[in-house]
Amino acid sequence: MRRPRLLRLAPLLLAGACGPTSPSPSPSPSISPTPDACASAPSAYAKAITDWWIPACSLAQNIYDDPTKALGPADAAGSGPRDYTGFVSLGFGGHVTVDLGGCISDLPGPDLRVYQAVSNEPVSVYVSLSPEGPFTLIEARKACGHRIDRVKGYCDVDLASGGVTRARYVRVEDGELYPCPGDTVSEGADLDAVQALGVSTAGLSDPLR
Ligand SMILES: [Ca+2]
Ligand SMILES: [Ca+2]
Numbered sequence: 001m002r003r004p005r006l007l008r009l010a011p012l013l014l015a016g017a018c019g020p021t022s023p024s025p026s027p028s029p030s031i032s033p034t035p036d037a038c039a040s041a042p043s044a045y046a047k048a049i050t051d052w053w054i055p056a057c058s059l060a061q062n063i064y065d066d067p068t069k070a071l072g073p074a075d076a077a078g079s080g081p082r083d084y085t086g087f088v089s090l091g092f093g094g095h096v097t098v099d100l101g102g103c104i105s106d107l108p109g110p111d112l113r114v115y116q117a118v119s120n121e122p123v124s125v126y127v128s129l130s131p132e133g134p135f136t137l138i139e140a141r142k143a144c145g146h147r148i149d150r151v152k153g154y155c156d157v158d159l160a161s162g163g164v165t166r167a168r169y170v171r172v173e174d175g176e177l178y179p180c181p182g183d184t185v186s187e188g189a190d191l192d193a194v195q196a197l198g199v200s201t202a203g204l205s206d207p208l209r
Contacts, residue, residue: 037129037168038103044199046071046098050131050169057180058091058187065089067096070172073201074193076117076151081185084151087117090174090188097171099131104196106165110156114172115192117152120145122175123189125157127167138162141175144189152192170194 052067059065069088076086088096104111114123123144126135138161145153159167174188 038166040102042100042102042104042168042196042199044196044201045073046170046194047101048099049096050099051097051171052088052095054089054091054094054188055180058089058094061181061185061187062089062091063185064190070096070098070191070193072193073195074115074148074152074154076115076190076192078151080118084117084186084190086151087190087192089186089190090123090172092177092180092188093174094188095171095173096191097131097169098194100168100170100194100196100199103129103166103168104159104198106159107198109158109197111159111167111197112157112170113154113195113197114144114157115152115154115195116144117190117192118145118186120153121178121189123155123191124173124175126171126173127159127162127164128169128171129166131169135169135171136162136164138164144175156197 049067054065063082064084064087067088069086076084078084114125116123120143122141124137124141125139126137128135138159139157142155144155146155147153172191172194176189178187180187
């Protein structure tokens with residue numbers, strides 16, 4: 001513990017040695033050893049993929065393998081089995097982890113909406129303040145598919161279910177556990193989008209970045 005403390009003091013000592021004619025630097029936020037995951041405001045929808053994993057068996061079967069389909073507002077559409085658009089099939093126990101771009105806080109009621117397309121396949125949801133985790137489970141194998149239209153569906157989850165007060169990274173994991181290889185080209189839950197419910201969508205004419 002002693003060495004890091006001395007290192008943090010070093011810039012202050014150097015600044016003091018510069019003499020009165022040197023412009024005094026404003027306090028630097030870089031004194032903190034780790035960036036603040038909550039420094040920026042969150043987006044209403046997932047804005048980046050930080051991690052994903054789909055088992056090789058499912059990747060060999062599935063034709064909806066692009067994790068970036070989970071970014072932005074829900075847009076799943078088309079018709080099955082081969083002409084859907086807008087989602088990623090997670091495969092047997094696979095997952096996609098998204099970055100909201102800033103932290104959300106636990107508010108009364110649900111805090112996240114997971115858009116899961118086509119049917120009512122279950123999902124597990126984990127959250128973290130770091131892309132490397134640790135991730136906290138807030139929903140386990142929740143049936144997910146309140147219908148919006150013939151393809152789009154969703155379910156809501158609450159940070160409080162996992163005892164979490166703040167989160168930035170959201171991992172959505174397949175909870176269907178459809179055996180692989182199966183008889184489908186969309187094994188596992190079909191992830192369309194992740195929405196932070198407490199964040200206004202009013203500015204969405206501005207792109208999500
Ligand atoms: Ca809540
Ligand atoms: Ca989508």
